[in-house]
Amino acid sequence: MRIDLHTHSVASDGTQTPAQVVASAAWVGLDVVALTDHDTSAGWDEAVAAGREHGVAVVRGVEMSCRAGGRSVHLLSYLPDPDDAALRAEADTIRDARRSRARSIVELVAQDYELTWDDVLEQTVPGTTVGRPHIADALVARGHVPDRTAAFSTILATGSPYYVPHYATPVLRAIRLVRAAGGVPVVAHPGAEGRDRPVSDKEIEAMVEAGLAGLEVHHRDNSPEQVERLTAAAARWGLLVTGSSDYHGAGKENLLGEHTTRPEVLAEIEAQGRTAVVRP
Numbered sequence: 001m002r003i004d005l006h007t008h009s010v011a012s013d014g015t016q017t018p019a020q021v022v023a024s025a026a027w028v029g030l031d032v033v034a035l036t037d038h039d040t041s042a043g044w045d046e047a048v049a050a051g052r053e054h055g056v057a058v059v060r061g062v063e064m065s066c067r068a069g070g071r072s073v074h075l076l077s078y079l080p081d082p083d084d085a086a087l088r089a090e091a092d093t094i095r096d097a098r099r100s101r102a103r104s105i106v107e108l109v110a111q112d113y114e115l116t117w118d119d120v121l122e123q124t125v126p127g128t129t130v131g132r133p134h135i136a137d138a139l140v141a142r143g144h145v146p147d148r149t150a151a152f153s154t155i156l157a158t159g160s161p162y163y164v165p166h167y168a169t170p171v172l173r174a175i176r177l178v179r180a181a182g183g184v185p186v187v188a189h190p191g192a193e194g195r196d197r198p199v200s201d202k203e204i205e206a207m208v209e210a211g212l213a214g215l216e217v218h219h220r221d222n223s224p225e226q227v228e229r230l231t232a233a234a235a236r237w238g239l240l241v242t243g244s245s246d247y248h249g250a251g252k253e254n255l256l257g258e259h260t261t262r263p264e265v266l267a268e269i270e271a272q273g274r275t276a277v278v279r280p
């Protein structure tokens with residue numbers, strides 16, 4: 001059984017449709033794939049239908065944009081009640097905040113580069129959770145930078161004068177919201193150093209008290225030292241250990257199935273989740 005529990009589609013900042021993500025998962029020999037777009041469940045139905053067609057089991061998830069200690073932290077939420085009003089409202093709030101923040105970034109960038117909001121919308125489908133990757137794509141289309149990564153290391157870097165932050169849910173509140181909706185909360189890439197400082201053991205302890213279920217230990221952004229620390233933290237607090245690719249199609253180098261999750265861990269996620277994995 002090969003299981004990848006973290007992927008993105010055009011519903012957020014991936015470059016493939018949900019159906020294409022699932023078809024790609026089948027192509028690389030995955031048995032189970034989770035679609036975890038940023039702050040939206042818009043891709044779920046299409047992914048589930050494609051799973052039935054391609055013989056891949058689909059896990060419905062969301063990667064929630066959160067905040068802790070003044071920096072961005074991502075929380076994966078697996079198998080929540082799709083109709084939970086509080087969780088849906090929070091996701092709506094984040095998506096709205098992301099959209100106005102993206103407009104602010106574009107206004108700033110437009111002072112120095114030819115760029116319009118319509119350029120950015122052209123890089124999205126209706127309802128997309130807008131992020132810097134779409135602004136990056138618009139900058140590429142205008143010929144200002146060669147690719148997304150170049151945009152992120154220059155104009156769109158977190159320390160750039162054009163950078164604007166956005167509202168994101170305080171992570172402890174997000175964990176409680178996810179649990180209340182029957183979802184299974186797992187911190188995404190907690191050891192990532194490239195984005196900001198890793199999630200500390202002390203922060204993990206507070207998250208455990210709030211109801212955290214697991215840590216995404218195996219992810220390309222966690223260094224070997226971080227994997228060792230996070231493995232120990234997971235053992236200490238009895239947390240689930242997941243591994244996943246964080247696939248974004250052509251938008252990032254991450255390859256489907258480059259890290260995977262053990263079947264026993266998926267079984268435990270399913271046991272804790274409100275809804276079931278959709279098997280073909």
Ligand code: AMP
Pocket residue numbers: 013130131132133148149150152153248251252
């Ligand atoms: P945002 O959430 O709008 O601040 O943008 C951050 C998102 O951009 C992350 O979730 C990543 O998926 C994506 N990202 C970050 N760095 C890169 C990169 N170098 N190339 C492509 N996508 C990136």
Ligand code: FE
Pocket residue numbers: 008013038248
């Ligand atoms: Fe992303």
Ligand code: FE
Pocket residue numbers: 063074188189
């Ligand atoms: Fe993330």
Ligand code: ZN
Pocket residue numbers: 006008063188246
């Ligand atoms: Zn992700």
